[in-house]
Amino acid sequence: MSRVEKLRGSAASKRHNARTVAALTGNPGCTRRAVLDAAGVDKVRLAERIGFPGAFGQSRFALARGNGFEAMLKADDCALLRSTLGAYVGGYEDLGADEDDTLSARHSRTRALLRSGAEGLLDHPLLTLDVAGQTVFLEPDLIAYQNGSQLQVVEIKSFAIIDGQADGTAVSSAAVQAAVYVLALRRLLGDDRVSHEVVLVCPENFSMQPVAVVLDVRKQLSTLRRQLSRLASVSSLIESLPATLSFDLAQPVADLVSSLDALTARYAPECLSSCEMSVFCRDEAAGRTAVLGRPVREALGGIETVDEVLALASGTREPEPDQVEAAALLRAAQRLRDEAL
Ligand code: SF4
Known part of the structure; x- marks a missing residue:
């Protein structure tokens, strides 16, 4: 049995269609999605099994x-x-x-x-x-x-x-x-x-x-x-994953979640309309700047959590060297807000 088959477990490989192939372009930077798609994991059933079903498909x-x-x-x-x-x-x-x-x-x-x-x-x-x-x-x-x-x-x-x-x-x-x-x-x-x-x-x-x-x-x-050639190269990433990592739906939910935790995700609000794992990933990303969308995350370059943003804006936390510029902008925005209120 190949590593990809072991990763997927007893389930049949998920069949793609034009809609699912098109969706592969939705979040090219996400390793979690790339691995699940390359292994043919049925993401709809996986999301349901771990208690985070999404609302997909047309009415x-x-x-x-x-x-x-x-x-x-x-x-x-x-x-x-x-x-x-x-x-x-x-x-x-x-x-x-x-x-x-x-x-x-x-x-x-x-x-x-x-x-x-x-x-x-x-x-x-x-x-x-x-x-x-x-x-x-x-x-x-x-x-x-x-x-x-x-x-x-x-x-x-x-x-x-x-x-x-x-x-x-x-x-x-x-x-x-x-x-x-x-x-x-x-x-x-x-x-x-x-x-x-x-x-x-x-x-x-x-x-x-x-x-x-x-x-x-x-x-x-x-x-x-680009995304299809990246998926082809994900096969070598899959080979390097720990042997215990598996998305076999027959295993306990806690094991499935810890396998998901081992794959880096890049959640963005756009995931909600393009990926079956989005409800789980949104929940996981709660409190992180990623849930506010890519423009906000990029503007805050390198500040990962909303708590950090608030602490830097109020001056209760010293910025790291790579956060100095964003922190100055946040403090200025906080001053303007205080003056306006
Ligand atoms: S929902 Fe999760 S797995 Fe899917 S693309 Fe977004 S971050 Fe990646």
């Missing part, structure tokens, strides 16, 4: 709205989607139509069709990506199509674009997910065959009328590449 209302919007676009061989995409017309092939297809058969048919260079829409293609040494199947509800000599990815989302504006967090998470597909396609076909521009199709204003916008995902692609 039933959001799921129903998303499914309804997608079905409307894809009805009649994607008639509405084609008219939304404007110039991008051609044939239509649904690779998910045969329910008896195995994953590898669907992946082979996807590869053959994409390599053929035929123009048109490709529904339910099955892609693969190597994540920490495992081949991950990506089953996107997206359509890739040939646009001239380049393949382009279309991502359908149900959040609204109102007066040309959409929720920034939703757009950036859609861009990262689309970048996962672009990366998988580039590894299959080569960089020059796949465009770094993806088409996002969303409802416009307060109707279900679709609108298409183009996103450039080059930045997301380079972050994703």
Whole structure:
């Protein structure tokens, strides 16, 4: 049994999808997350087992709205989607139509069709990506199509674009997910065959009328590449961990928590929307400047706890040499506050 399998224990390796691969870019500096992901630990079950379940996934209302919007676009061989995409017309092939297809058969048919260079829409293609040494199947509800000599990815989302504006967090998470597909396609076909521009199709204003916008995902692609290569190198970190460290869910909660304690975390409020361990890590980080967010933590450079911040601001504690600058600012802020009150 490899060290990675021992670390995970008796549970099956957690399968990734585009959403979980995209989430890997959420906190690249966190060793805890990198080790858990590289070992394929099921973080949802781990968080539940130790008593810190998170609220993950879309609401039933959001799921129903998303499914309804997608079905409307894809009805009649994607008639509405084609008219939304404007110039991008051609044939239509649904690779998910045969329910008896195995994953590898669907992946082979996807590869053959994409390599053929035929123009048109490709529904339910099955892609693969190597994540920490495992081949991950990506089953996107997206359509890739040939646009001239380049393949382009279309991502359908149900959040609204109102007066040309959409929720920034939703757009950036859609861009990262689309970048996962672009990366998988580039590894299959080569960089020059796949465009770094993806088409996002969303409802416009307060109707279900679709609108298409183009996103450039080059930045997301380079972050994703960096994080995937970091995960590959985490395997050597895993080999160096103590042999007793394990995330086998069958062991007592106290042992699971002490295994988590052995891995350095970098909690930030953004974790709450991107990592299944966030409720545990937030609780662990209580009283630390990290819970106030990265800008605050960076502005306080090197001051780890809220108690230290308050003591430096009130002058009841002498700063360490590397805290002198931050301490002077804190004292000035405290003076201004005292004067204002
Ligand atoms: S929630 Fe915890 S494990 Fe997950 S990325 Fe944040 S600090 Fe790391």
